[in-house]
Amino acid sequence: MTLHARAAFLFVMLAAASPAAQAPPAPDLAALVAKAELVDLTHTFNETTLVWPTSDPMRLEKVADGVTAGGWYYASNIVHLTEHGGTHLDAPVHFAAGQTTADKVELSRLVGDAVVIDVSAQSAKDVDYLISVDDLRRWEATHGRISRGSRVLFRTGWSARWPDAVRYLGTALKGAEGVAQLHFPGLAPDLATFLVKERQISLVGIDTASMDRGQSTTFETHRILAAAGVPGLENLTNLDKLPARGAVLFALSMKVGGGSGGPLRAVAVVPR
Incomplete structure (x- = not known):
C-alpha cells in the first residue's frame, strides 16, 4: 500500500472510531494527486x-473537419484499430x-x-x-x-x-x-x-x-x-x-x- 493510500485508510479508520463531533476531516484526494x-x-x-x-495498421478516417453551414467549426473521425x-x-x-x-x-x-x-x-x-x-x-x-x-x-x-x-x-x-x-x-x-x-x-x-x-x-x-x-x-x-x-x-x-x-x-x- 502506498503512503497516500495508507494515509487515506488511516483517516477512514479514525473517523469510524471517533464520535461524529471529533471525526477528522476526510482526506483531500484531489490535493494528494495535485x-x-x-x-x-x-x-x-x-x-x-x-x-x-x-x-x-491504424487508420483515422476523417468524417468532418471544417466550418458547418451554421457557421461553427466541427470535427469528427472514425478510428480503425x-x-x-x-x-x-x-x-x-x-x-x-x-x-x-x-x-x-x-x-x-x-x-x-x-x-x-x-x-x-x-x-x-x-x-x-x-x-x-x-x-x-x-x-x-x-x-x-x-x-x-x-x-x-x-x-x-x-x-x-x-x-x-x-x-x-x-x-x-x-x-x-x-x-x-x-x-x-x-x-x-x-x-x-x-x-x-x-x-x-x-x-x-x-x-x-x-x-x-x-x-x-x-x-x-x-x-x-x-x-x-x-x-x-x-x-x-x-x-x-x-x-x-x-x-x-x-x-x-x-x-x-x-x-x-x-x-x-x-x-x-x-x-x-
Whole structure:
C-alpha cells in the first residue's frame, strides 16, 4: 500500500472510531494527486502506431473537419484499430477459452500499486532476452518482496525504439514472414508461473509488443497468465520515469464487450 493510500485508510479508520463531533476531516484526494507527478505510459495512437505483422495498421478516417453551414467549426473521425495494436490490454480470454473478456476485467486489477523491474541492461545485450525468476529475485533482494496483488511492470528499454518497426519489432515485414522475424525481449514461462503461484500478482505489463519474446512460437507466458485470469499490458512507455516501488497505476482500456483486449490509456501517479 502506498503512503497516500495508507494515509487515506488511516483517516477512514479514525473517523469510524471517533464520535461524529471529533471525526477528522476526510482526506483531500484531489490535493494528494495535485502534489504527485502524473506519468503517461501510453504511446500516441496514429498512423505510426505499431501493430502485429498480421494486423492492419491504424487508420483515422476523417468524417468532418471544417466550418458547418451554421457557421461553427466541427470535427469528427472514425478510428480503425485492432484490439492489440499500440499500447493495449490483453484480457485473459485472449489466450484462455472461457476466461475474462475485456469488459469484465476487474478494476481492482487495473488500478493500484505497481512495481517496476528494470531489465534494460540485460535486454540491451540480447534482443531475445528472456526475463527470468533470477531477475525478479535480484530485484527483490534490493527492493523487498513483491506483495500479493501487485501490478508488475517490466522495463526492457524497448519503448525508446518506438515507432521504428525494425528496431522495435525486429522487422517491418508483414504477414507470416514478419512474424518469423520478430525479435524483442519477453517473460520466460517459468517466471510467469512464479508470478502467478508464488507472488499471486494482479497484472503484468511490459514495454515491448508481447509478454512472450518475439521468437516465441508457443506463447506459453501468455497462456500461463491468461489461464490464471491475469491480464497483461503491452507496448507501455515511460517506465523509466517510475520508481521501482511507490507508483500507483491506472490502466483503463476501452470497455469492449466480449473483447479479447483493447486500446489502453495507462497513467501512473508518482508521489513527489
